[in-house]
Amino acid sequence: MSALAYAIGDTAVVAKRNLLRIPRQPDLWVSFTIQPLMFVLLFVYVFGGAISTPGYDDYTDFLMPGIIAQTMAFGGFVTAIGLSDDLSKGLIDRFRSLPMARSAVLAGRTFADVATNIVSLTVMVVVGLLVGFNFSSSAPEVVAGFALLLLFGYAFSWVFAYVALISGSAEGANALGFMVIFPLTFASSAFVPPESMPPAIEAFSNANPFSTVVDATRALFLGTPAGNDVWAAVAWCVGLIAVFGALSVHKYRRAVSS
């Protein structure tokens, strides 16, 4: 078999391992089902009334694409925590002593996140519909929106894989992960229109890839004008995967448990 065939086979074995683990870790379900649900209820019913979103029918329509994108990004925490755990328990040592593809542990890990992200996405869409969200675009656009969100989640799994590999402990990965994800998600167009922010933060928000993905998802879900947002969002995702994939595999080769 060729090296590529081995790499694919090894990735499938590791992905299967991680998928088998999901139903056995009920504490993790909280993070990708109940937590996002809480965010929706908080923003729709607590903050929503105080945030004005000109150009949108109501705040729920504005909010849902943003909060789903945030949930997808948070999905990467499953990778961060899982990898940190594997590092501290010596499993990474075992994997690295096996004649398997060097990329497979990470690729299998991030691939399994897509499954949990599909569950999160389903929960969020159902909740969104219950609190009054309306898809006002064509079916193919909605499907494209789902695909973009899953791609974005996959990209963040690689970001979090790198976070886990450089932090060395689950607690460290958790802290570093939040430091990355909170500014990115909140200083963006996800929850409030950037025009309402001070100029410096508005500029940050406009340059923030998170805003690009949220704007593209809004366009795909609500039929608002997209401009170049969709392609820019895809490019951001592919770029993140390429950069953090390479960084992570490089770091993994030298990974040491401490």
Next chain:
Amino acid sequence: MGDAAIEVQGLTKSFGDVRALDGIDLRAPAGTILGLLGPNGAGKTTAVRILTTLLPPDGGSAHVAGLDVVRDAAALRAQIGLAGQYAAVDENLTGFENLEMVGRLYHLGMRPARERSRELLERFSLTDAADRLAKTYSGGMRRRLDLAAALVARPPVLFLDEPTTGLDPRSRLQLWETIEARVAAGTTVLLTTQYLDEADRLADHIAVIDHGQVIAEGTSDELKSRVGGERLEVTLQSYDQEPAAIEALAPLADERPKCEHGILVMPLARERGGIAEAVRRLDGAQVRISDIAVRRPTLDDVFIVLTGHAAEHEKKGQEEEQREEEAA
């Protein structure tokens, strides 16, 4: 490389200012057990990590199964099995799933991986627990599963890094028997341990490591003969009689007997009458004793003589998760 399964020359490795390995040489002929004995932080784990390709060496050379650990790392990984200091199994997989995964990652193919997993679970008395999650296993069961994982691909060279640390005596004995059976079948084993009895029982050849250097090596008997012959140990009933006991026994040895806490220790020269003469003399001097025995040197004695400190004092910190050294 001759027929050596493990051949190490002048291996060095530093972490910052700490010289973890300061030029060690090791050699294990195929089908033998090489014991690496030393206290925590001596460099044992660093040596294992280099030999299993987990860590690049700074200098020197190391070959395993004829393959260079740096240049031939990828090919080498197919020839080795590693069982760690703490059991590296996935707690959220069953015993069977763990072994099957490792078998697939050794590229055994799906059916052979499954068959081999069942066979190993059977051999390690884990068949009943095969479909239980590993997190429900006892410490001994996890160690056995970990060792089984290292054996899935029947690797010719096995690295066991403190395989019995933290195990109860019965599990230890079982693990020893398993290791001996593998070696009888032709496997070469590098075993690190801080238990002297473990090295004594298992290792054909022992290298004592301290501060990143091999400070002594040989068979267990060779090492013991280096610390001298038999010794007489007498336990007195009363501390008051220490001087009397010393006077009574002094003519039996070139070296003056030492006495501490009511226990007298001296080299034993058989040509001067041995233990029988000692008893007669103590009796003649009316020294009352509660015990008298001839002690042959143990590896503990070897260790104390060679390193100036006991291996025993490390035993307090034997928590399962404990790592030998921090790898930067």
